[in-house]
Amino acid sequence: MPELPEVETIRRGLAEFLTGRTVVGVQVLHPRPVRGHVGGEDDFAVTLTGRTFTTPARRGKYLWFPFVDGDALVAHLRMSGQFRLDPAGAPLARHTRVTFALDDARELRFVDQRMLGGLTLSAGGAALPSEVSHIARDLFDPELDLDATVAAVRRRTAPIKSVILNQRVVSGIGNIYADEALWLARVHYGTSAAALSEQSVRRLLHQARAVMTRSLAAGGTSFDALYVNVNGSSGYFSRSLNCYGREGDPCPRCGTTIARERFGGRSSYLCPGCQPPARLA
DNA sequence: CTGTGGTCCTGTATGC
């Protein structure tokens, strides 16, 4: 469920307390989240013990935790993953899957209801894990080439929403911020990306970055307990959403009733007034 | 290569 603003909120929360800490013990409570580790769960625990964290990093929705030895722990939260930092011995949250005891009497805990997320040790992955290298830079990345990204979007003939959700084209955008950006830019989700002008794509990406910036300032979007910060607190941005989750409400811009439509196997929220389908050419 | 749809999971809400 977490998209860029939520993952970045978590990264910042972890950076404060994880940087410089050493792992003194690992417990794998459920094997599924470490399924990507070839050596199995026991080896995962053994090989991570004794390592010292440097500053956590992020690209799009991927997180990784570089160690001083040059390796990294790669994490993806998928739909329901969370990280929590708690005093050692504090009660475990429901669905806690892996715990890392730290040398300051705290624990880093990976919690994941649906277990679609995962943790992997990436050998030599401190700077950029190979598991992340296929992911495009995100809209917050200072090294993002915006012109090239605009061109890459317009090279696609798929519906624009599919293209901005494609993490190989531009990363970090998920279902909420895709719908919000499309609403802000007044673009219908089904419009072929190739049919949009360069200026339209530029505007759309600008709005995507803008809405994610505002969300980050609010600590991200929480609909329920499935997204919380590392200390268990919720984000406040859901109240600022213009269309996502607002089926039946009036459009804040024109008053037309917000619609929910099925697209690509998931829900899309849009204003039929502000975002009419593109005219067939 | 590009686009699409199924699949991995658990839990909750809703309808009969």
Place this chain on the structure above:
DNA sequence: TGCATACAGGACCACA
């Protein structure tokens, strides 16, 4: 009170 079904902030993989 069951029980079935739909749906959920994501990404990978097989297939046309």
